[in-house]
Amino acid sequence: MNSTVEAELNEAEILARNYVQKVFESVIKRNPFENEFHQAVKEILDSLVPVMAKHPKYMKNGILERIVEPERMVSFRVPWVDDQGKVQVNRGFRVQFNSAIGPYKGGLRFHPSVNASIIKFLGFEQTLKNSLTGQPIGGGKGGSDFDPKGKSDGEVMRFTQSFMTELYKYIGPDSDVPAGDIGVGAREIGFMFGQYKKLHGGHPSGVLTGKGLLYGGSLVRTEATGYGAVYFVNEMLKSKGLSFEGSTVVVSGSGNVAIYAIQKAAQLGATVVACSDSNGYIYDKDGIKLETVQRLKEVERSRISEYVKEHPGAIYIEGCENIWSIACDIALPCATQNEIDEAAAHTLVLNGVKAVGEGANMPSSLEAIDVFLKNDVLFGPAKAANAGGVAVSALEMAQNSMRYSWTFHEVDDKLHVIMKNIYRNSVEAAEEYGHPGNLVVGANIAGFIKVADSMLAHGII
Numbered sequence: 001m002n003s004t005v006e007a008e009l010n011e012a013e014i015l016a017r018n019y020v021q022k023v024f025e026s027v028i029k030r031n032p033f034e035n036e037f038h039q040a041v042k043e044i045l046d047s048l049v050p051v052m053a054k055h056p057k058y059m060k061n062g063i064l065e066r067i068v069e070p071e072r073m074v075s076f077r078v079p080w081v082d083d084q085g086k087v088q089v090n091r092g093f094r095v096q097f098n099s100a101i102g103p104y105k106g107g108l109r110f111h112p113s114v115n116a117s118i119i120k121f122l123g124f125e126q127t128l129k130n131s132l133t134g135q136p137i138g139g140g141k142g143g144s145d146f147d148p149k150g151k152s153d154g155e156v157m158r159f160t161q162s163f164m165t166e167l168y169k170y171i172g173p174d175s176d177v178p179a180g181d182i183g184v185g186a187r188e189i190g191f192m193f194g195q196y197k198k199l200h201g202g203h204p205s206g207v208l209t210g211k212g213l214l215y216g217g218s219l220v221r222t223e224a225t226g227y228g229a230v231y232f233v234n235e236m237l238k239s240k241g242l243s244f245e246g247s248t249v250v251v252s253g254s255g256n257v258a259i260y261a262i263q264k265a266a267q268l269g270a271t272v273v274a275c276s277d278s279n280g281y282i283y284d285k286d287g288i289k290l291e292t293v294q295r296l297k298e299v300e301r302s303r304i305s306e307y308v309k310e311h312p313g314a315i316y317i318e319g320c321e322n323i324w325s326i327a328c329d330i331a332l333p334c335a336t337q338n339e340i341d342e343a344a345a346h347t348l349v350l351n352g353v354k355a356v357g358e359g360a361n362m363p364s365s366l367e368a369i370d371v372f373l374k375n376d377v378l379f380g381p382a383k384a385a386n387a388g389g390v391a392v393s394a395l396e397m398a399q400n401s402m403r404y405s406w407t408f409h410e411v412d413d414k415l416h417v418i419m420k421n422i423y424r425n426s427v428e429a430a431e432e433y434g435h436p437g438n439l440v441v442g443a444n445i446a447g448f449i450k451v452a453d454s455m456l457a458h459g460i461i
């Protein structure tokens with residue numbers, strides 16, 4: 001490269017950096033105290049600097065200023081009556097972040113920690129993740145600070161019906177299609193679909209995904225996020241001549257994503273030695289017996305600590321943070337945001353971890369990601385590694401439109417192909433923009449370009 005071209009490149013890079021910094025500062029100013037949203041925006045904007053430097057059209061057209069601002073966000077009162085006859089009030093949210101490439105799509109989370117910041121970070125991430133799947137779906141997210149833990153079926157039903165009575169006004173098969181997330185599984189989706197159906201009339205299958213198989217759901221949707229994360233990590237491992245076969249794996253969480261990540265990793269020959277819930281974690285050196293975890297969590301809705309009563313060879317440790325001190329080859333955080341901090345990342349590295357695949361959304365802090373990248377740990381960011389869930393949701397929408405169902409094998413094959421494509425596109429984008437092997441940068445760029453170019457095509461709207 002001659003020195004004039006180099007100097008121009010540097011100048012473009014400086015301009016791009018200043019632009020990104022300015023947009024980030026305005027996000028902080030306009031969204032005070034929303035730490036999770038700031039964190040997600042920072043991670044994404046930082047990785048887009050080389051894109052801004054190479055394609056100034058995005059700066060000229062204010063794409064970053066527009067992409068960090070949700071198209072719409074609603075927050076609403078959700079009143080309901082508990083089993084004691086007492087009136088309870090929760091807050092509901094839906095963010096419709098970006099519809100440039102398709103209808104808003106993203107899950108609903110029911111958890112006491114839910115607030116505007118969490119919903120916006122998830123909606124922003126979802127926009128790029130959905131683009132990365134290669135399917136025509138925009139980004140959205142929603143939920144409530146309702147805690148389903150310890151509630152009766154009747155209470156969950158009355159809450160979800162009240163939640164849907166308001167959410168109903170904002171969603172539809174061609175505009176916004178929610179799904180499940182933390183605290184929202186088959187039971188909650190069933191109640192929400194029932195209420196939407198009652199208000200709307202007919203059988204509007206396409207309005208929600210993650211539905212039961214009896215009324216328009218897709219095979220493999222339940223397994224999709226966990227299976228997809230393992231397929232993605234498998235691609236990373238293959239690039240270094242490694243595999244799941246014979247490896248030791250630690251998975252956090254014991255919910256939808258964790259359970260099917262454990263199942264697929266074990267099918268590929270790994271020994272999964274630990275998993276957790278929000279109270280603590282279990283360690284079973286001979287490999288976790290998944291049937292027990294599934295019964296405890298999916299049927300009895302009890303705590304993971306119960307596991308050791310049936311498997312005395314295993315141990316239970318109160319508090320979930322130390323799960324990352326267990327030595328493993330592969331770590332799959334599948335519980336919640338910011339569960340791996342810098343110290344936990346250092347411990348994993350010291351213990352010889354070779355790959356980390358994010359099943360949960362933003363489970364690693366920015367500092368933890370730095371530790372992994374600096375130590376050449378294969379790192380699969382959430383946006384790429386856990387996109388299998390929403391990818392199969394889009395396949396569910398396709399089947400609903402066709403009024404047709406694919407077999408388990410057909411959907412699983414499609415999921416596999418999608419995860420391989422996400423991996424390849426992320427690798428290629430990372431290389432093209434000067435960060436070979438950095439899938440955080442690669443996934444952000446590959447997801448961003450499709451959304452940004454669609455926004456350019458639509459004009460300033």
Ligand SMILES: NC(=O)c1ccc[n+]([C@@H]2O[C@H](COP(=O)([O-])OP(=O)(O)OC[C@H]3O[C@@H](n4cnc5c(N)ncnc54)[C@H](O)[C@@H]3O)[C@@H](O)[C@H]2O)c1
Binds near residue numbers: 185
């Ligand atoms: N369900 C999906 O299809 C999907 C898709 C993409 C990403 N995700 C993400 O995956 C993560 C898990 O979602 P899910 O659908 O499995 O939810 P879930 O409600 O089925 O399970 C969550 C699990 O995490 C545990 N947990 C919560 N806080 C914890 C903590 N601090 N430490 C350890 N465990 C904790 C809970 O006890 C539970 O076992 C979330 O970040 C979610 O946004 C889910």
